[in-house]
Amino acid sequence: MPDKPSTAHRVSRLRALLRRSGAEAFLILDLKNIRYLTGFSGSDGALLVGAGKPVLLVDGRYTTQAAKEAPGARVVLYGDKATGIADALSAGGYGKAGFEPSVMTVDFLGALKRKAKKVRWMPLPAESGSIRAVKDSSEIAHIRKAIRIATGALQSTLAAIRPGVCELDVAVELEYAMRKKGAEGPSFDTIIASGPNSALPHARPGRRKIRAGDFLVVDYGAVSGGYHSDETCTFVIGRAGKRHEKLYALVKEAHDRALAAVRPGVLCRDVDAAARTVIDQAGYGPLFSHGTGHGLGLDVHEAPRLSALSEAVLEEGMVITIEPGIYLPGFGGIRVEDAILVTRAGAHVLTEFSKKLQVIG
């Protein structure tokens, strides 16, 4: 059973960072961070975390919703956002405030400096970018539900995938099936990439008709309770040849090796290396042109990153993707992606769709 979202606990972890930072209050503008720390899910607002109850600033559209969704915060209405923030800083007696440097625009920081003349501004410490990386049980429950919706939708859409059907039609049907099953939306623009198009890791579904002998990459996800699922299944259409089988087995092996490397305390770049070594040794290294995975939560891509350069360390409770791939220009691509939970015992696979090679159509 999921526990209740403990926004108080999340705020207290941010406060520990605040105490070490030298700032007196943190201004949070990233809406996903605001949702994480308060429960508020509106499309605009600001959160001030200092001493006492966090102050959630919203415009006139959101006062009712904010009061309902964010019982742990004091909701304050603003007309002009920068003025509202300046007033809240002044009311709290804060002289030194931290902000999210990857979210704060030059324009808005200028407006804040004009409105709050006495406040000194500093970027939040780098660790603040990872505050959402370890998930609690209520978050894992949301991700599981998103996965369940997505899996059911793919299963009900599979029958419609056959030679002659175009990629775009499959994408439209799959997204519709996810909505019908309760998704708030797709996690991202669904990738349905067939034949040579599957060799493009970020292909957009188009009018190409699926043909026998194609690899078909389906990279898709659903949003539920604000949380994202993300999974890639690679199918073969019609009949799998030796080349299909060999390439798929190689990517699946890389995927499985990365999975086996997952454990709390392991460097993310070592998980990446576990997958990459398999592909390198088979001579396909340059064709694995992206990282092995990423964190998954309120954003579809969030901390930690699993790449060759990542300094991040896995912790129990992180939810990440493992998604190696090989892309052969002109022929096709294979990507095998699961979402996994990092547990004390290693990787626990959350995704439900089998990653054995499936021939469909």
Add this chain to the structure above:
Amino acid sequence: MPDKPSTAHRVSRLRALLRRSGAEAFLILDLKNIRYLTGFSGSDGALLVGAGKPVLLVDGRYTTQAAKEAPGARVVLYGDKATGIADALSAGGYGKAGFEPSVMTVDFLGALKRKAKKVRWMPLPAESGSIRAVKDSSEIAHIRKAIRIATGALQSTLAAIRPGVCELDVAVELEYAMRKKGAEGPSFDTIIASGPNSALPHARPGRRKIRAGDFLVVDYGAVSGGYHSDETCTFVIGRAGKRHEKLYALVKEAHDRALAAVRPGVLCRDVDAAARTVIDQAGYGPLFSHGTGHGLGLDVHEAPRLSALSEAVLEEGMVITIEPGIYLPGFGGIRVEDAILVTRAGAHVLTEFSKKLQVIG
């Protein structure tokens, strides 16, 4: 017949601004601005406009697509984005560069300053925020197509709207119908708000079942060729009473007065005032809690804004929405929204759905 998208003409207008600004080159990071100026529709990149051919910087995913979509630009590959921009500035010999202050983050400006130590940075002049406000004929053709898709989808969904059906199911069906008719997606999360929910201007569709006697606000749009439609129809379910008719007629009158005020050279705030005066004089002023409209194009909300504070002036070729509304807490809301083209003769309505009060269900 639409002419071809004249990205060269658009770049030359930006260059005129560049000459007056004191900067030697403009760095464009807003992806909609990049699309407008080059045709490139990828999800990441940067554009440098100085002397000579504009330089479009993209990562490895997008070199092929950029070369195809942006023939007017020189495509340059980067590994690290800030490094790529610094190298392009250095190659062009630029010592003073402008940036979009509402898009540039504090983090990224810091990275640019570290990588391009000799470059002085300045915010782009305010007029740069309106470079896309006046549409050319190819843009108007895209907007018209988006409107045609949206209208057809609403017409085919109307039959499913009746007492007992929940808001969310209508939203899912309407968005599916738009996709089936060729939309790249909805312009924004479709608003289907019934009864008391229609009193919330930004309601999210939920499980409430539509009832006879409800106002039903349908605020929706489709994306086609990257361009957005945006329209609101307010229906009455079952049978319209005197109160429905009176309130609807008032909002429709405000809408028509604003439409009649549209003309090149007119201040946007005067168009807002034309609608607002009608609602004020009927005693409902405080219940019209938002601006009268906004520009429409590659973004669903762009320049100009039509509000009481707007300093913008209408120009021939602008595409804007006119959308007054009244919201009675606990009872319901009415909003009437058309997209219009500003012509020499005044407002030309682009939306196709009749704004006469319609009783459905």
